[in-house]
Amino acid sequence: MDVHLVDGTYELFRYFYALPSHVTAGGREVAAVRGAAGSVLSMIEDGATHLAVATDHVVESFRNDLWPGYKDGSDMDPAILSQFDLLEQVLTALGVVVWPMVEFEADDALAAGAALAAADPRVGTVFICTPDKDLAQCVEDRRVVQFDRRKGRVVDQAGVREKFGVEPESIADWLALVGDAADGFPGLPGWGAKSAATVLARYVHIEEIPLDAADWDIAVRGAARLAGTLAENLDRALLFRRVATVDRSAPVGSSVDELVWTGPDPSATEVLNSIDAPRLAERARALAGHHRRG
Numbered sequence: 001m002d003v004h005l006v007d008g009t010y011e012l013f014r015y016f017y018a019l020p021s022h023v024t025a026g027g028r029e030v031a032a033v034r035g036a037a038g039s040v041l042s043m044i045e046d047g048a049t050h051l052a053v054a055t056d057h058v059v060e061s062f063r064n065d066l067w068p069g070y071k072d073g074s075d076m077d078p079a080i081l082s083q084f085d086l087l088e089q090v091l092t093a094l095g096v097v098v099w100p101m102v103e104f105e106a107d108d109a110l111a112a113g114a115a116l117a118a119a120d121p122r123v124g125t126v127f128i129c130t131p132d133k134d135l136a137q138c139v140e141d142r143r144v145v146q147f148d149r150r151k152g153r154v155v156d157q158a159g160v161r162e163k164f165g166v167e168p169e170s171i172a173d174w175l176a177l178v179g180d181a182a183d184g185f186p187g188l189p190g191w192g193a194k195s196a197a198t199v200l201a202r203y204v205h206i207e208e209i210p211l212d213a214a215d216w217d218i219a220v221r222g223a224a225r226l227a228g229t230l231a232e233n234l235d236r237a238l239l240f241r242r243v244a245t246v247d248r249s250a251p252v253g254s255s256v257d258e259l260v261w262t263g264p265d266p267s268a269t270e271v272l273n274s275i276d277a278p279r280l281a282e283r284a285r286a287l288a289g290h291h292r293r294g
Helices: 008-018 031-045 084-093 106-118 133-138 157-164 168-178 193-203 223-232 234-244 268-273 278-293
Strands: 003-007 050-056 097-101 126-129 144-148 153-155
Touching: 003 008, 003 031, 003 106, 008 031, 008 050, 008 084, 008 106, 031 050, 031 084, 031 278, 050 084, 050 106, 084 097, 084 268, 097 106, 106 126, 106 133, 106 144, 133 144, 133 157, 133 168, 153 157, 157 168, 168 193, 168 234, 223 234, 268 278
Parallel strands: 003 050, 003 126, 050 097, 126 144
Antiparallel strands: 144 153
């Protein structure tokens, strides 16, 4: 069996910007939820049997205590922020396992779920369904891969090397040096994607990089400047790496058997009617019937 782990927050944003607004008679914006829920259901229609969706139930996480500039949702459109809880309700009604994160983030849940699934010898491939570069650190050979469903692209360990110039184990270090504007931390001055990749391809982790460029055994343009910047900002670089590192201790259950899809909840019709999406309930019931007959 394969396991599919879906970034629900990404899916919600994806459909929020891809679909026209849909407001219910009660005045609630639901277009993104309808799109994301339909997308997850289509995965089951395409053959996914074991899956879970991770969501950011609360936008802030423990990382906001580590770095004050970390994303906190304050600049988020209220029309999308209001749909987070609703997405969890709709997916649960469809019978999909949801991991709503509070102290942790959806990325942490995806990482923890991938580790759980990869440890099970019955699992063939673990698909982490998100293009988020943070999750590249979880890729393992061809066993644990990233799957960009929008582009239909699977990224395995060789793909991570090709894209970033480093192995998955160095992704958090690479992000710490380069920075991540989407997550709100700047990286170190002067360090770019190419220089960080060249250095980390040789030294793997930040603390292994010599702080004197004279000790570097690789040729890097501006090595003295880069080494000097790292020496002056080493503590900050290590902090940024902590911020960029996914936490595999996030609560996601104890077995992949918990992820098997068995059909919609009895509440599905009522919940999906409330977002003007009765067709989703019909699809789920038909799909469950097909599974039982199979």
